[in-house]
Amino acid sequence: MFVIGIFSIGIAVLNTSAIITLLMFSFSLRAGGTLVPYLMGHFYPRGSKQGTWVSLLLGTFGILAVKYEWVDFSA
Numbered sequence: 001m002f003v004i005g006i007f008s009i010g011i012a013v014l015n016t017s018a019i020i021t022l023l024m025f026s027f028s029l030r031a032g033g034t035l036v037p038y039l040m041g042h043f044y045p046r047g048s049k050q051g052t053w054v055s056l057l058l059g060t061f062g063i064l065a066v067k068y069e070w071v072d073f074s075a
Helices: 002-014 016-043 049-067
Strands: none
Touching: 002 016, 016 049
């Protein structure tokens, strides 16, 4: 944890735009990867652990696909 803390302080001091980019990416990953399993856990009575994990992985993959432009939405 100490090494991660020192690394984080170094990034914060040297490059503030990197922090904003990381925060935006982490928020979109959290929102896109966990929103559907969370909501379906409340409203869908037949949900399972396997379905939750698949949804988490697919949501995370979807966010990464958009972030790294593996999917083209410009057409």
